[in-house]
Amino acid sequence: MNRVFAAGAGLTLAGIAGYLLGVVAAYPGRSLSVTAVMVGLTVAAVGYSTPTEGST
Numbered sequence: 001m002n003r004v005f006a007a008g009a010g011l012t013l014a015g016i017a018g019y020l021l022g023v024v025a026a027y028p029g030r031s032l033s034v035t036a037v038m039v040g041l042t043v044a045a046v047g048y049s050t051p052t053e054g055s056t
Helices: 003-024 032-048
Strands: none
């Protein structure tokens, strides 16, 4: 498995868990869970993509 994709997937899962926890109980910084989901999805997409022509 690609390490970049795994990191993105892990960050996405952590963000979802933080969001669900924030729905149950308010805690400082819970809005960062939405950011973690967005960044995690972006990193996972970059890690899942195929290399372009000419890249090593």
